[in-house]
Amino acid sequence: MFTPEQIAQFSELDYAIYDYVMKHPHEVAYMRIRELAEAVHVSPPTVLRFCKKVGCEGFSEFKTKWKLYLRETKRTAIISSQEALKEFFERTLTADYERTILDAAAAIARADHVIFVGSGSSGILAEYGSRYFSAFQKFSVYIKDPFFPIYGHYFHNCAVIALSVSGETSYTLAQVHRFKENGSTIISITNRKHCTLANISDYNLTYYATAERMGQTDVTTQLPVVYLLERLAKEMYRLLPTQTDRGPSGR
Structure with missing residues (x-):
């Protein structure tokens, strides 16, 4: 979901959002933009700029991609x-x-x-x-x-x-x-x-x-x-x- 090139461009506030997303993956998938902003102690526009840095037009697209990422990385049954x-x-x-x-x-x-x-x-x-x-x-x-x-x-x-x-x-x-x-x-x-x-x-x-x-x-x-x-x-x-x-x- 997050490429090394994207992470390298993060600001201090971006890193705070990134850290929260990685530590609360399932909660973030169902949050509203204001709820995430309040949890990280940043403004909604800061969250929106973060979304654009990771290739999303807005927070809705970010959540859609994040849910797909969680589904892909979900633990699957392993063949013996x-x-x-x-x-x-x-x-x-x-x-x-x-x-x-x-x-x-x-x-x-x-x-x-x-x-x-x-x-x-x-x-x-x-x-x-x-x-x-x-x-x-x-x-x-x-x-x-x-x-x-x-x-x-x-x-x-x-x-x-x-x-x-x-x-x-x-x-x-x-x-x-x-x-x-x-x-x-x-x-x-x-x-x-x-x-x-x-x-x-x-x-x-x-x-x-x-x-x-x-x-x-x-x-x-x-x-x-x-x-x-x-x-x-x-x-x-x-x-x-x-x-x-x-x-x-x-x-």
């Missing part, structure tokens, strides 16, 4: 972890889905190395994925800098695993596009099938979790992503050549 996993397996346990997992694992096994990309919670899981794959003898790294330069022949036989809940994160899409231009194989894990990231990937694994939000924060479960990363790593490991296959020199 057990239910989320059950939902994931029921939606994805098909022969076609299994084939995609195995085909993606084979592509990773053939690659010289693996690069993970993602941002936000997906970035944290991308970092975990790079560590997990490296433990299974496939050199993997995670690029956290969205402006990291991606050029050269190093990516010609590279598998890129891109993580994104929406599949529309601009930084992730830009990175994936640069990798694709350099000949990398793209494996994406998204929550929706019909998204840009899935469309530009060579292999896409969709987990179809019910979207959840707490206020403005996306809290959609990431348990299916952890499962898919670990499943891919283990399937990939089974396809790697053994030391005997590589010869005495290990090549």
Whole structure:
């Protein structure tokens, strides 16, 4: 409701109104402008100027937006972890889905190395994925800098695993596009099938979790992503050549 830019422009009286609104959110939603002014010990015109500073034409519009904000941030029912996993397996346990997992694992096994990309919670899981794959003898790294330069022949036989809940994160899409231009194989894990990231990937694994939000924060479960990363790593490991296959020199 209140942006950092708006708050930075507040006067001392504006801060007093802001403080009262934040401490009495439900009362303010049903107050008249004079009642709020008296509660904060300011004049009604001061309250009106405050409303205009936060993008409202008047106090009525401010109250309407404030009620919508309270409704959006109201605590919602959270899906249990057990239910989320059950939902994931029921939606994805098909022969076609299994084939995609195995085909993606084979592509990773053939690659010289693996690069993970993602941002936000997906970035944290991308970092975990790079560590997990490296433990299974496939050199993997995670690029956290969205402006990291991606050029050269190093990516010609590279598998890129891109993580994104929406599949529309601009930084992730830009990175994936640069990798694709350099000949990398793209494996994406998204929550929706019909998204840009899935469309530009060579292999896409969709987990179809019910979207959840707490206020403005996306809290959609990431348990299916952890499962898919670990499943891919283990399937990939089974396809790697053994030391005997590589010869005495290990090549």
